[in-house]
Structure formats: C-alpha cells, structure tokens
Amino acid sequence: xxxxxxxxxxxxxxxxxxxxxxxxxxxxxxxxxxxxxxxxxxxxxxxxxxxxxxxxxxxxxxxxxxxxxxxxxxxxxxxxxxxxxxxxxxxxxxxxxxxxxxxxxxxxxxxxxxxxxxxxxxxxxxxxxxxxxxxxxxxxxxxxxxxxxxxxxxxxxxxxxxxxxxxxxxxxxxxxxxxxxxxxxxxxxxxxxxxxxxxxxxxxxxxxxxxxxxxxxxxxxxxxxxxxxxxxxxxxxxxxxxxxxxxxxxxxxxxxxxxxxxxxxxxxxxxxxxxxxxxxxxxxxxxxxxxxxxxxxxxxxxxxxxxxxxxxxxxxxxxxxxxxxxxxxxxxxxxxxxxxxxxxxxxxxxxxxxxxxxxxxxxxxxxxxxxxxxxxxxxxxxxxx
Numbered sequence: 087x088x089x090x091x092x093x094x095x096x097x098x099x100x101x102x103x104x105x106x107x108x109x110x111x112x113x114x115x116x117x118x119x120x121x122x123x124x125x126x127x128x129x130x131x132x133x134x135x136x137x138x139x140x141x142x143x144x145x146x147x148x149x150x151x152x153x154x155x156x157x158x159x160x161x162x163x164x165x166x167x168x169x170x171x172x173x174x175x176x177x178x179x180x181x182x183x184x185x186x187x188x189x190x191x192x193x194x195x196x197x198x199x200x201x202x203x204x205x206x207x208x209x210x211x212x213x214x215x216x217x218x219x220x221x222x223x224x225x226x227x228x229x230x231x232x233x234x235x236x237x238x239x240x241x242x243x244x245x246x247x248x249x250x251x252x253x254x255x256x257x258x259x260x261x262x263x264x265x266x267x268x269x270x271x272x273x274x275x276x277x278x279x280x281x282x283x284x285x286x287x288x289x290x291x292x293x294x295x296x297x298x299x300x301x302x303x304x305x306x307x308x309x310x311x312x313x314x315x316x317x318x319x320x321x322x323x324x325x326x327x328x329x330x331x332x333x334x335x336x337x338x339x340x341x342x343x344x345x346x347x348x349x350x351x352x353x354x355x356x357x358x359x360x361x362x363x364x365x366x367x368x369x370x371x372x373x374x375x376x377x378x379x380x381x382x383x384x385x386x387x388x389x390x391x392x393x394x395x396x397x398x399x400x401x402x403x404x405x406x407x408x409x410x411x412x413x414x415x416x417x418x419x420x421x422x423x424x425x426x427x428x429x430x431x432x433x434x435x436x437x438x439x440x441x442x443x444x445x446x447x448x449x450x451x452x453x454x455x456x457x458x459x460x461x462x463x464x465x466x467x468x469x470x471x
Contacts (some may be wrong), residue, residue, distance in 0.1 A: 093394040102133060109142060109143065109156060109157065110143055110156070110157030110223070110435070111143070111156035111157030111158075111164075111165075111166040111167050111183070112156045112157070112167055113167045113175070113249065116137040116167075120139075120142060121132060122139035123136075123139075125139075126138060126232045127139065128141075128154075130148075130149040130153050130154060131149070131151060131153035131390075132150060132152070132153065133430050134149065134150050134151070135148070135149065135150075136148070137154060139269060141154060142154050142155075142156075143156065143157040143158055144158075145158045145160045146160055147160045151163065152162075152164035152180065156178065156180070156182065157183070158183060158184070159180050159181050159182070159184055159185065161180055162179075162180060162181045163180075163306070164180035165178070165179065166179070166180050166182070166183045167181060167196060168189075168191060168192035168193070168194060168196055168197060169196060170192065170193050170194050170209050171194060171209060172209040172210050172213055173193055173194075173210075173212050173213040173216065173413055174288065176191040176192065176214070177191075178191050178192055178197060178464055182196055182197060182200065184197070184199065184200040185198075186202040186203050187203070188203065188205035188206075190212075193207065193208045193209040193211075193212045194207050194208075194209050194210075195207055198405065202354055203456065206264070226354035231372070234452055236399075236451070237452045237454075237455050237456075238450045238452045240452070240454070240455045241447060241448070241454035241455055242451055243450030244451070244454055244455070245451055245454070246359075246441050248442060249443070251435075251439055252436060252439045252440070252443070253319030253321070253467035255432050255435055255436045255439070256319070256436065257314070257327045257433055259429065259433065259436070260310070260313070260317075260328070261314075261327070262303075262428060262429050263299045263429060264288060264307070264310045264311075264314075264423060265425060266422070266425055266426060266429060267306070267310075268303075268307075269421070269422050269425065270422070271303065272418070282290075297348070298428070299407045301345070301348075308338065311330065311331070312334070313415060314327070314330070314331070315331045315334060315335075320331060327377050336344055341459070343428075442457075
C-alpha cells in the first residue's frame with residue numbers, strides 16, 4: 087500500500103488537471119458539450135460551424151450563438167455561469183464579465199478575473215440572509231395556508247347550511263302549495279255568499295257526484311303526497327314531513343280495498359228523489375227536511391240508502407253553511423291570502439339561496455366568507471378596493 091504522503095501530490099495534481107480542463111463560465115452538467123473532436127475541432131452549439139477547440143474563450147466571438155465564449159465578454163449574446171459555492175448558482179449576461187463591477191448574482195466574484203477589481207466571496211453572507219428571508223416567507227406561507235383552510239371550512243359549513251335550508255324550504259313549499267290548492271277548491275265549490283240560500287235537491291245522483299268529487303280530491307292529495315315522498319330530501323329530518331309520509335303510507339295500504347268497497351256499495355243504489363230545503367238567515371240556522379212518500383213508506387231494500395243519504399246530506403249541508411257564513415268566509419279569505427303571502431315569501435328565500443349557491447366562491451368555497459366584505463388597503467395616496 088502506497089503511503090498517503092506519497093499519494094497526496096498525485097491527488098493535488100489530478101484536481102488541478104480537472105480544474106484546468108474545466109471551461110470557464112460553463113455549468114458542470116454542460117462541460118461535456120465543450121469536448122473537442124479527435125481532430126482538435128469543436129462544433130458550435132447551434133451546429134452552424136466548427137472552430138479549433140483552442141479558440142474557446144479566446145476573447146473573440148467565432149460562433150453566431152456566442153457559445154464559444156462562455157467565460158468572456160466577447161459575445162454579447164452569451165451567458166456566464168457563476169458557481170457560487172455555498173449559495174445558489176446563477177447566470178449573468180456575458181457583457182457583465184470583467185466589466186469592473188462585482189455583480190451580486192456572482193457572489194463568489196468569479197465574474198471579475200482580469201485584475202480591474204477584486205471581488206470578495208460573499209456567498210456565505212448571502213446564504214445566511216437568504217435562509218432568514220426564506221424562513222420569514224415560510225412563516226407567512228404557513229399562516230396563509232392555515233387561514234385558507236379556515237376559510238374553506240367556514241365556506242363548507244355555510245354551503246351545507248344553505249343546502250339544508252333549501253331542502254327545508256322546498257318541503258315547506260310542497261305542503262303550503264298543497265294546502266293552497268285545497269283552499270282554492272273549497273273556495274270555488276262554495277259559490278257566492280248570500281243571506282238567504284236554499285240547498286239544491288240532494289238526490290242519490292247528487293250524492294254520487296259528491297262522492298266522485300271527494301274521490302277525485304283524494305286522488306289529487308294522494309298524488310301530492312306521493313310526489314313529496316319521492317322528491318323530498320331524505321337527509322333532512324323534518325318531523326312534520328316524515329309524519330305526513332308515515333300517515334300516507336298507512337293510508338295507502340288499505341286505500342285500494344276501501345275504494346273497491348265504496349264502488350260496490352254505490353253500484354247497489356238507484357237514483358231516488360229525496361230533496362232537502364234549507365234556509366240560512368242572519369241569527370240562526372234551520373234544517374227543513376221535506377217528507378216524501380218514500381220516507382213515510384215502510385222501509386224497503388232502499389231504506390239503507392235513504393238513511394245513509396240523510397246522514398251524508400246533513401253533513402254536506404252543515405259544511406256548506408259553514409263556508410257560507412260571512413264571518414267564516416272572511417276568515418277563509420284572510421287565511422288564503424296569508425298562505426299565499428307565506429308561499430311567496432318562501433319562494434323569495436329559496437330563490438336567494440339558489441342564487442347564492444350558483445355563485446363561484448372558489449374551488450373549495452374558500453372565498454365564500456369574504457362575500458359582501460369590503461377590503462381596503464392603504465398604499466399612500468391611492469386606495470385600492
């Protein structure tokens with residue numbers, strides 16, 4: 087084994103040889119581009135021409151792209167590489183090489199070697215200052231990330247709140263519109279108000295018409311409830327809506343059997359004349375039932391129809407008088423108007439929420455919390471909003 091004292095001079099010589107072979111002003115990863123050909127020629131990096139390899143950095147610009155003078159100022163379109171050991175490597179324009187000015191970009195002073203000026207190596211100082219600035223920037227960046235995450239969470243909560251409120255308002259609209267339709271039908275079915283009225287003859291055919299009208303109204307309500315059950319927001323726990331749906335499910339289970347039974351009973355009856363006259367005057371209600379030979383006669387196979395007709399007719403008349411009472415009608419009108427106003431108010435709230443949800447507040451709603459917030463920054467004489 088060769089003693090270190092004998093090997094050391096060889097190592098120093100090898101390092102000096104490598105340093106001497108390195109092309110000044112060229113980055114280490116690009117040194118291979120300046121290898122001479124076997125015939126001693128070197129090709130410009132733009133492939134435009136070949137020159138002798140000893141013409142590189144001879145302070146004369148041979149190549150149109152300036153690639154033959156990376157370490158001098160001969161070619162103004164070339165770049166000079168500063169190694170800046172201990173800091174960050176950099177490039178400067180070749181015209182700044184050996185111009186008598188110590189460039190900050192070349193903190194190692196490698197750009198000035200012609201003796202006009204001596205540039206000290208300031209890379210260590212620059213590295214310390216750069217690290218301090220980066221720490222400040224990192225702190226600002228971390229604070230910004232934390233603030234953004236907070237804004238994103240607040241935006242997400244606001245959007246969730248809007249979506250829940252939207253679902254609630256949509257469910258309310260379904261119920262209120264169904265109620266409005268019911269009241270409108272009742273309003274149209276009552277006719278005009280008068281102080282003295284007569285109930286039209288309540289024949290079996292009339293009862294059938296009443297039953298058919300009620301069946302049609304039930305079908306309408308079933309459709310409304312079925313739509314509400316299908317379209318309501320299952321993630322929003324509105325007890326009123328859930329109670330309505332539960333009642334609907336319980337009713338609909340036996341509805342087909344009930345409807346079939348009613349149809350069978352109605353098929354047994356024939357039209358029979360049975361009129362009832364009623365007068366409604368201010369100060370009281372009076373039911374006048376007109377007795378006919380059919381009522382006075384011994385009950386036949388139609389006796390059940392007549393009894394059922396009386397019960398149904400009396401209930402019909404009582405409801406009819408209720409809606410024809412001026413005070414009840416006035417209250418009904420007011421209730422109808424109030425309900426309509428509530429529907430319009432709910433629709434306005436829903437439109438506002440839909441408008442808010444349609445706006446772009448950033449990919450993750452990070453700017454939502456700044457909605458309607460005015461930010462002012464003082465920059466001296468001018469103010470930017």
